Amino acid sequence: MGDFITLQGIVFTYDKSISPALDHITLAFQKGERVAVVGANGSGKSTLIKLINGLLVPQDGKVTVAGYDTSVRSHLQPIRRIVSMVFQNPDNQMVAGTVEEEVAFGLQNYGVPTEEMRRRVQVALEYVGLWSERMRPPDQLSGGQKQRVAIAAALAFSPECLIFDEATSMLDAPGRHSVMKLLDRLKGEGKTIISVTHDMEEAAQADRILLVDHGQIICDEGPAAFFSRDLSHYRLKRPLAAEISAHLRASFPWFPHPIMKVEGLLAEWDTWRQAESDDATE
Numbered sequence: 001m002g003d004f005i006t007l008q009g010i011v012f013t014y015d016k017s018i019s020p021a022l023d024h025i026t027l028a029f030q031k032g033e034r035v036a037v038v039g040a041n042g043s044g045k046s047t048l049i050k051l052i053n054g055l056l057v058p059q060d061g062k063v064t065v066a067g068y069d070t071s072v073r074s075h076l077q078p079i080r081r082i083v084s085m086v087f088q089n090p091d092n093q094m095v096a097g098t099v100e101e102e103v104a105f106g107l108q109n110y111g112v113p114t115e116e117m118r119r120r121v122q123v124a125l126e127y128v129g130l131w132s133e134r135m136r137p138p139d140q141l142s143g144g145q146k147q148r149v150a151i152a153a154a155l156a157f158s159p160e161c162l163i164f165d166e167a168t169s170m171l172d173a174p175g176r177h178s179v180m181k182l183l184d185r186l187k188g189e190g191k192t193i194i195s196v197t198h199d200m201e202e203a204a205q206a207d208r209i210l211l212v213d214h215g216q217i218i219c220d221e222g223p224a225a226f227f228s229r230d231l232s233h234y235r236l237k238r239p240l241a242a243e244i245s246a247h248l249r250a251s252f253p254w255f256p257h258p259i260m261k262v263e264g265l266l267a268e269w270d271t272w273r274q275a276e277s278d279d280a281t282e
């Protein structure tokens with residue numbers, strides 16, 4: 001089986017007078033992967049993902065999704081059924097009179113039968129905890145609630161690949177936690193998830209992290225390798241647990257590093273204390 005999504009020698013320039021936003025990028029994404037895209041403001045992350053669903057077309061190189069070339073106009077419809085995108089600013093995405101209609105909107109355009117559509121809308125709204133708000137006008141919701149409507153609208157599509165562009169940045173901690181759990185579940189169902197994020201705790205949950213800097217891919221590796229690096233040059237901070245494990249490692253060279261989650265850190269700490277007390281009783 002070939003690669004699911006490919007970018008080959010991509011060059012993308014918004015304005016010829018400035019340097020390219022992306023410069024000779026070659027990448028592939030496989031089905032079922034969860035990938036985090038990180039990097040400083042203006043590094044080229046949003047440009048990269050807009051190229052994947054054909055919102056932007058490269059001046060040089062080629063992007064394919066399940067074999068469809070994004071530069072071929074007639075391929076855009078099948079590509080958008082395969083790849084669904086959620087942006088950061090949901091205000092620009094709301095078009096319908098109620099939350100329920102908003103989530104159903106995209107499906108109507110693709111001729112999904114009514115019963116199937118109702119079922120999908122309900123499942124998607126329950127996923128994001130907004131089923132009780134289904135009759136409200138989207139513009140009366142809070143920023144975080146709108147964000148969840150936009151996520152539900154993308155989910156209702158049942159796409160093979162979901163792309164999030166900082167789509168959890170407006171959510172409160174429980175809201176973000178529930179979206180993270182949802183992403184785990186979607187990954188379990190074999191979906192490909194690509195999320196642009198400034199949240200390193202979120203990035204640490206990915207299978208793979210892409211670091212973008214000045215239009216280049218600087219790293220493409222798993223979280224353990226990634227958070228073992230010195231990332232200060234890229235204005236990135238390690239997750240809290242990895243930061244602490246780095247400090248402990250500096251004093252205790254046997255201490256495992258990086259540890260991604262606080263739970264992992266506490267488990268390591270307990271093992272260590274247990275070993276200490278066993279030594280003391282011997």
Ligand SMILES: Nc1ncnc2c1ncn2[C@@H]1O[C@H](COP(=O)(O)OP(=O)(O)OP(=O)(O)O)[C@@H](O)[C@H]1O
Nearest residue numbers: 014015021039040041042043044045046047048212
């Ligand atoms: N519509 C546009 N017209 C001209 N230049 C643009 C446009 N959109 C982005 N750029 C430029 O392209 C570069 C990459 O922008 P991009 O939006 O991809 O960055 P980003 O990594 O998503 O940043 P952020 O973290 O702030 O969202 C930046 O230098 C930006 O100024």
Ligand SMILES: [Mg+2]
Nearest residue numbers: 045046047165
């Ligand atoms: Mg961006």
